[in-house]
Amino acid sequence: MENWCIIEGGGLRMRGMSQRGLRYRLAVIVNGLLLTLMLASCGMNEAKTPEQWFDFTWSGLAGSDTLSFRGLATLQRGNEHGLEESLNYTGRLQNHRELSIRTEPANNRNGNLGSRLQMTGLAKPSGWEAKLRLENGNWLVQSDNHDALLQGVVRLNPLDQLEEIRMAAKKTITSESGAARGTKVLRIEMDPAEASIRLKDRLLSEMELTREGGMERLASVPAPLQESLRGELSKIWTAGNDQLSAMLEQLNATVVYHLTIDRKSGLPARLTSETTLTYLSTKGVPQREVLRTDNRFESYK
Numbered sequence: 001m002e003n004w005c006i007i008e009g010g011g012l013r014m015r016g017m018s019q020r021g022l023r024y025r026l027a028v029i030v031n032g033l034l035l036t037l038m039l040a041s042c043g044m045n046e047a048k049t050p051e052q053w054f055d056f057t058w059s060g061l062a063g064s065d066t067l068s069f070r071g072l073a074t075l076q077r078g079n080e081h082g083l084e085e086s087l088n089y090t091g092r093l094q095n096h097r098e099l100s101i102r103t104e105p106a107n108n109r110n111g112n113l114g115s116r117l118q119m120t121g122l123a124k125p126s127g128w129e130a131k132l133r134l135e136n137g138n139w140l141v142q143s144d145n146h147d148a149l150l151q152g153v154v155r156l157n158p159l160d161q162l163e164e165i166r167m168a169a170k171k172t173i174t175s176e177s178g179a180a181r182g183t184k185v186l187r188i189e190m191d192p193a194e195a196s197i198r199l200k201d202r203l204l205s206e207m208e209l210t211r212e213g214g215m216e217r218l219a220s221v222p223a224p225l226q227e228s229l230r231g232e233l234s235k236i237w238t239a240g241n242d243q244l245s246a247m248l249e250q251l252n253a254t255v256v257y258h259l260t261i262d263r264k265s266g267l268p269a270r271l272t273s274e275t276t277l278t279y280l281s282t283k284g285v286p287q288r289e290v291l292r293t294d295n296r297f298e299s300y301k
Helices: 002-047 050-062 115-119 158-167 192-218 223-249
Strands: 067-077 084-094 098-103 129-135 138-141 171-175 183-190 252-262 268-280 286-298
Touching (some): 050 158, 084 158, 158 252, 158 286, 192 223, 192 268
Antiparallel strands (some): 067 084, 084 098, 129 138, 171 183, 252 268, 268 286
């Protein structure tokens, strides 16, 4: 009987050890499965092509009703040592389709107002605010004042830039190495021919808006002067439009974007652009301009 008790007691101990061993093995299996799932998830992310990464982040952006961004635009003429002017701006998207963009006065390196940015319609001394609305894939200025588009709102709008990338028929998207932890960086180069055509169409459209805006202001002029001023305005606009058309015939544009994606959320974190224009002046002198923008996104909802 005593031996039996010893054997039985030993059996109990063996069963206890067996149960502890089973729990240990189960824990190892569960941890192994979790590790496998984590690695598989990482592998799935890395398995995305650059084009799939862009589509992935676009889908996340399209599902956002609210966000904000902070931006900086710089305009440089000539070589890398040429005059550079800058402009800070902010944007706020609400209800998925309503966007407001506000700028601060532009300053150059000497602290003076950026006159060239004003000439290109990207700034005015007091700064400005514009309201835009997304309609059929296009960001339209919600104002009867034709100067709104002339201030270059759409050119600064990073949401419009992303829409332009998505809709482009030709583009080259590659992955950049050396991205910060938790991010994915895409380099997106637009097709030069398509980018040039798009820019030409936009500039010609803005030129037409100058004519419409001038005619609207003419309505506030005393009636006896309107007729003579209308003819004068028409001559000035025609001359300017002819000069622009001649310059656009020789214009070439290259546009390169860098899109930083937050891997965790899949949403855009930063978008930079560099648009380089080369053309001939009215005197046939080669000209070069570079417009750079840098936008950082936040406050997604």
